Amino acid sequence: MRKKPGLDVLELPPKYPAGYDIPVHTFSKAFEVTPYALEPAGRAKALAGAIERYQPKAFYCDGVPELAIMARGMGVPVVLVHLPGNVTTDPTQVFAHELADHIVAHFPASLEQANYQFASKTYYSGYMSQYAGRESLRNNHSNSTNVTILLGYDNYEALVLERITNDQTTQFTIIGNKRAYKLGKNCLMLGPVKDISEAIAGQVVIAAAGQNTIAELLSLNKRLILLPEPRPYDEQAVHATALADQQITLLAEETFSVEQWQNVLQKANLFTPSYEGLVNASAPEAVAQKMRNWYA
Numbered sequence: 001m002r003k004k005p006g007l008d009v010l011e012l013p014p015k016y017p018a019g020y021d022i023p024v025h026t027f028s029k030a031f032e033v034t035p036y037a038l039e040p041a042g043r044a045k046a047l048a049g050a051i052e053r054y055q056p057k058a059f060y061c062d063g064v065p066e067l068a069i070m071a072r073g074m075g076v077p078v079v080l081v082h083l084p085g086n087v088t089t090d091p092t093q094v095f096a097h098e099l100a101d102h103i104v105a106h107f108p109a110s111l112e113q114a115n116y117q118f119a120s121k122t123y124y125s126g127y128m129s130q131y132a133g134r135e136s137l138r139n140n141h142s143n144s145t146n147v148t149i150l151l152g153y154d155n156y157e158a159l160v161l162e163r164i165t166n167d168q169t170t171q172f173t174i175i176g177n178k179r180a181y182k183l184g185k186n187c188l189m190l191g192p193v194k195d196i197s198e199a200i201a202g203q204v205v206i207a208a209a210g211q212n213t214i215a216e217l218l219s220l221n222k223r224l225i226l227l228p229e230p231r232p233y234d235e236q237a238v239h240a241t242a243l244a245d246q247q248i249t250l251l252a253e254e255t256f257s258v259e260q261w262q263n264v265l266q267k268a269n270l271f272t273p274s275y276e277g278l279v280n281a282s283a284p285e286a287v288a289q290k291m292r293n294w295y296a
Helices: 039-054 065-073 091-099 158-164 211-219 232-245 258-270 283-295
Strands: 059-061 078-082 102-105 122-124 146-150 171-175 187-191 204-207 223-226
Touching (some): 158 258, 204 211, 211 223, 211 232, 223 232
Parallel strands (some): 059 078, 146 171
């Protein structure tokens, strides 16, 4: 970002003192992980200085409710990015949603939770993906016996991978591993890659349920088996469940046995999801236009 012409990047100082032991976030009390110390004041001062210097017409806030609240308190309209998940028990998140001038969700409105209270001021852009509209990347490997596994985090349990890859008649391509795993000869581990569209083999992909990952895989027309990771507000579990309920993806659990993994993989081979209207190739431009309409 620093290399982009005409773009200023300001990195706010940390709100935690050196060596501070951050408490477990229960998402049940306002500002519960903000320490009683001078560091949060320094962070707020840096933000206030930026507002004085740049005099923004709006503050586009990607999921940091504390900063949204600060900016609104300093007289700046807030546009808050909204993610799937159960935020209603977190007073900080609820207040940020309440004070937001507008809310933007980077997923389709059809996947919103039924109990979401702020739909009237939320703009749903559809999924954003760097691969959207690039039809040449959508290679059809429907007859392939290769399954791709995208590892979302470094400490992925070996036992889970062993259960997934137990079937020796299926070839597995594993992307993202930063550690070694002792798996069968039917497994190819690529580690981190620059471009998943080139590294993915086959139509079936097992992945976590992060929003960017889902958007990219759907835009590549892959058949997804989602294995949600633990996240604040159950973000991934909520998102994955909504997709599975609408027959867009299949859902798995880390506790699945070898037999259960074989069953869900067989189901994925016959699965015909509908991707229409989920990924919006012009979503970034649409959000930018919304910001211009609202504030310019």
